[in-house]
Amino acid sequence: MIPLPPGLLVSAPSSGTGKTTVMLGLLRALRDDGLTVQPFKSGPDYIDPAFHHAASGRPSFNIDTWAMDDPLLSAIGGQAAGADICVAEGSMGLYDGVATRGQSGFGSSAETALRMGWPVVLVIDAGGQAQSAAATALGFQAYMPGLPIAGVILNRVASPRHERLIRRGMDHAGLNVLGVLPRRGDLSLPERHLGLIQAIEHPDLEAAITGYAAFLRENVDLAAIHAAPRAGTSLTAGPLPKPPAQRIALARDAAFSFTYPHLLKGWREAGAEILPFSPLADEAPDTSADIVWLPGGYPELHARKLAAADAFRAGLHAHAKTKPVHGECGGYMALGAGLIDKDGVRHQMAGLLGLETSYEKRKFNLGYRRAELVESMPGYIAGRALRGHEFHYSSILQQPDMPLANVFDADGNAVAQTGSKRGTVSGTFFHMITEEAQ
Structure with missing residues (x-):
């Protein structure tokens, strides 16, 4: 059996909330704190892992509960050997998957978190709402009671007053606020029709990741993030796919x-x-x-x-x-x-x-x-x-x-x-x- 290091999964109610920039900043900030960080990507994405690698210094691997059976999921989880912490990025919204079960499940990020034993950090886009953001987060917490929500990071907060209103709602809902990110237009990554541009095409990726990490360090409770991960499940080693030729x-x-x-x-x-x-x-x-x-x-x-x-x-x-x-x-x-x-x-x-x-x-x-x-x-x-x-x-x-x-x-x-x-x-x-x- 392979015990997974402690980990967490960064997700959101939907795409476009800023979870990738949060993910990259978090990977680099944890690495700068002296931790060996193993990144993962939930779902069939072939662009984000290269960004994760640049931010963490370790190759990132996809975890896909629709396409992969338990032995392959275990083999991929085993790539975290030697890491102090696992950080996975979700895809789309936390509970978004397909209608029909695959080899293991329906392919949602929530399934990935449950399968690997990691709590969720929910990134909420606070633009255009205040106390209502808490209702969104509370609904995500209640939708799958067995899925632990470590807390929320509020993104695109417009002002101190806006933050006070949102925090009031989060306090009322009993949700832990791990960070509050002020609205900044320079934090988005360039995109094209398949999502982000490729990491190798970014004009200055290292500077961008360094900036994300500094921004998170200023606005997120990294001590709380350090304490949020839970020990992952123990996995039975399985094989990775074989090569088609020598x-x-x-x-x-x-x-x-x-x-x-x-x-x-x-x-x-x-x-x-x-x-x-x-x-x-x-x-x-x-x-x-x-x-x-x-x-x-x-x-x-x-x-x-x-x-x-x-x-x-x-x-x-x-x-x-x-x-x-x-x-x-x-x-x-x-x-x-x-x-x-x-x-x-x-x-x-x-x-x-x-x-x-x-x-x-x-x-x-x-x-x-x-x-x-x-x-x-x-x-x-x-x-x-x-x-x-x-x-x-x-x-x-x-x-x-x-x-x-x-x-x-x-x-x-x-x-x-x-x-x-x-x-x-x-x-x-x-x-x-x-x-x-x-």
């Missing part, structure tokens, strides 16, 4: 960076070699690689450059003659015949698949995915089931190759984005989280 050429740059940290950790722990290369720098994959893996990202923002990357494209074609190539979401689009950007301009992609996608005709695609493979893909044979998540704004104009899988949403409804395969080349719109246990 030597993996992995695209890594601003266009291709959406890879779940637990996958990379599992690949490396199993002895696989990761061979990074940059399509944007027109680098070809290592010729000694057993497989080329193109993760998701933002190929639509770099389509012109990718279309001109002749060495990258030639390297892909040479590899695909005898060895497998796989792409996820943005990587899948880059393997296709063409990509139309938001201005209606078509850019030639690798042409290893017949897929044509368009950002001119935007379509919102979001949700968990369960895929039953009808064709094999690297590391997984036909007939196996995978769990993942899809999030993009592209439309499919044509998908002429053979379907890779029968794909379903969290409620079991069939979705059109089946992925596809041609020869040694395959791709999916969903980002794989894990393989289902047999």
Whole structure:
């Protein structure tokens, strides 16, 4: 059994409350206090963990109670070995999940907190309300009586008078106020259509995180935060996902960076070699690689450059003659015949698949995915089931190759984005989280 270090989960009633900036400031402030801090992200987010890593100095891992079974949750919890404290960031609102149970649950941040044994710090956006903020927090406390709420951090408080009114309501409700953050317009992180920009794209991330930590230190009771975590549950060690090959050429740059940290950790722990290369720098994959893996990202923002990357494209074609190539979401689009950007301009992609996608005709695609493979893909044979998540704004104009899988949403409804395969080349719109246990 693996005992989890004490921890807490930072969540909120909804998205857009400022919990990510609170999370980053808290990670850095605790680290500056001499603690070894292990960050986690609740839910299928592949952008926030890189920010967590920058703030804490330790890799952050996703915990997903819909897609992951108990052995995998335990393996990921085991990454906290050696830490003094775990701090997890929730996704969306605290109780937001899906309607249908997955391998472990419905995927909410509240489930993550309960499963790992951590109390919740609730970030409340106080803008436009006063005593009513307490009613919101009290409702969240009462909704799941078995879930401990350590206290609230009030964000975007306009004035000392505003603070007094809110505190009066919190005192009436018997809720512990851990901090009061004055309204400041310079604390938001830059965003684009999939959420935050990537950590590697931030113009001065270290300065931003240092500023968040100083702001929290001025306005949050860090002594109370130190005392809030509870010892986590004891977990039975399980395996991380296995690698699809021994030597993996992995695209890594601003266009291709959406890879779940637990996958990379599992690949490396199993002895696989990761061979990074940059399509944007027109680098070809290592010729000694057993497989080329193109993760998701933002190929639509770099389509012109990718279309001109002749060495990258030639390297892909040479590899695909005898060895497998796989792409996820943005990587899948880059393997296709063409990509139309938001201005209606078509850019030639690798042409290893017949897929044509368009950002001119935007379509919102979001949700968990369960895929039953009808064709094999690297590391997984036909007939196996995978769990993942899809999030993009592209439309499919044509998908002429053979379907890779029968794909379903969290409620079991069939979705059109089946992925596809041609020869040694395959791709999916969903980002794989894990393989289902047999």
